[in-house]
Amino acid sequence: MVSGLKWSNQVANETQIMTVSIWRESGDDGRFEEYEVPARENQTVLDVVAYVQQHIDPTLSYRFACRVGMCGSCAMMVNGSPRWTCRTHVSKVVADDQLEVAPLRNLPVIKDLATDMDPFFEKWVAAEAVFHPSKTRHDPMAAITPDDPMRIAASEAIECINCAVCYAACDVVESNPDYFGPAALNRSWSLLNDIRDAGQDVRLAAVGSNGGCHNCHSQQGCVQYCPNELNPTLSIAGLKRETTKALFRRSR
Amino acid sequence: MIRPHRTHPLWFAFLLHRLSGLGLALFLPIHFYMLSLAISAPARLDGFLRFTDLTIVKMAEYGLVFLLAAHLFGGLRLMALEFLPWSPHQKTMAALAVALAFLVSTLFFLKAI
Numbered sequence: 001m002v003s004g005l006k007w008s009n010q011v012a013n014e015t016q017i018m019t020v021s022i023w024r025e026s027g028d029d030g031r032f033e034e035y036e037v038p039a040r041e042n043q044t045v046l047d048v049v050a051y052v053q054q055h056i057d058p059t060l061s062y063r064f065a066c067r068v069g070m071c072g073s074c075a076m077m078v079n080g081s082p083r084w085t086c087r088t089h090v091s092k093v094v095a096d097d098q099l100e101v102a103p104l105r106n107l108p109v110i111k112d113l114a115t116d117m118d119p120f121f122e123k124w125v126a127a128e129a130v131f132h133p134s135k136t137r138h139d140p141m142a143a144i145t146p147d148d149p150m151r152i153a154a155s156e157a158i159e160c161i162n163c164a165v166c167y168a169a170c171d172v173v174e175s176n177p178d179y180f181g182p183a184a185l186n187r188s189w190s191l192l193n194d195i196r197d198a199g200q201d202v203r204l205a206a207v208g209s210n211g212g213c214h215n216c217h218s219q220q221g222c223v224q225y226c227p228n229e230l231n232p233t234l235s236i237a238g239l240k241r242e243t244t245k246a247l248f249r250r251s252r
Numbered sequence: 253m254i255r256p257h258r259t260h261p262l263w264f265a266f267l268l269h270r271l272s273g274l275g276l277a278l279f280l281p282i283h284f285y286m287l288s289l290a291i292s293a294p295a296r297l298d299g300f301l302r303f304t305d306l307t308i309v310k311m312a313e314y315g316l317v318f319l320l321a322a323h324l325f326g327g328l329r330l331m332a333l334e335f336l337p338w339s340p341h342q343k344t345m346a347a348l349a350v351a352l353a354f355l356v357s358t359l360f361f362l363k364a365i
Contacts (some may be wrong), residue, residue, distance in 0.1 A: 080256030105257075169257055218333055219343065220262040234338045241335060 132199030
């Protein structure tokens with residue numbers, strides 16, 4: 001940790017200054033404000049936001065926790081695209097020496113860069129992206145081999161950190177407020193491939209409902225921006241196949 | 253202006269599919285109306301067919317066939333995406349759909365002029 005004195009000396013020695021435009025407040029009061037920050041060779045977007053809050057305006061609200069790309073708290077719109085800011089280097093995203101940081105798209109803004117994540121997680125529940133236990137602690141553990149095709153399908157989808165980058169990247173979420181979004185459906189797909197889960201019928205009904213997988217236009221913005229390189233479109237395509245199969249099973 | 257988060261190839265593939273679909277939806281009623289003239293007013297149809305001999309109309313037909321082919325191959329791409337095992341070559345498939353549409357429509361145009 002750098003001490004206050006050392007830090008300010010370091011800043012005083014900086015010659016390069018960069019202008020960053022940050023979204024402030026919310027609703028009718030919402031606007032971009034410009035701040036001058038040191039342009040360092042190595043800094044992340046979160047470093048820049050933290051600099052503004054610690055040295056220029058302590059009232060700036062934003063959300064972060066781990067700073068190492070594990071917790072999924074710090075996602076924001078950076079120059080118009082959703083990014084995990086703690087792992088996004090300024091040098092990779094800066095365009096014409098401009099950096100614009102805004103709250104995540106498709107979610108209500110609480111204040112400044114902090115969004116209300118409730119609608120995002122409520123949709124996980126609506127999409128039945130929750131585990132339904134089928135056994136008790138007294139039953140033997142389910143034997144699942146690593147080469148089981150369902151295990152492989154689930155493994156490809158489980159590394160989600162709930163950052164809502166895919167949710168902000170999705171145009172269908174923007175146009176249809178009922179749509180569950182890529183993250184919730186991706187989680188539903190991983191659970192659909194879990195043989196221990198006892199809720200597959202309600203899950204298929206949920207993901208096939210109005211807000212479900214059939215809304216997806218396969219634009220693949222979620223795949224493009226997922227910081228963990230997951231593929232929600234693949235998961236949603238799987239759900240589309242399984243709900244279609246379930247339809248034929250029911251009609252027999 | 254296209255917003256920054258949309259500037260990736262598969263979003264453009266979506267845009268082409270949507271625009272070609274809208275274009276065809278507008279074209280088809282006119283197409284069927286012109287066909288119906290063969291029964292209801294053959295003389296007017298003959299007049300229209302002479303009009304289609306103009307080079308500028310053939311150029312427009314080139315565009316129309318491109319839209320039709322782009323929508324056809326793009327639709328096959330989407331059906332493969334949804335109902336066949338996942339392919340990691342999504343961008344290549346989108347490019348292939350456009351290339352095939354270009355090939356088909358250009359062949360049509362060369363034959364038409």
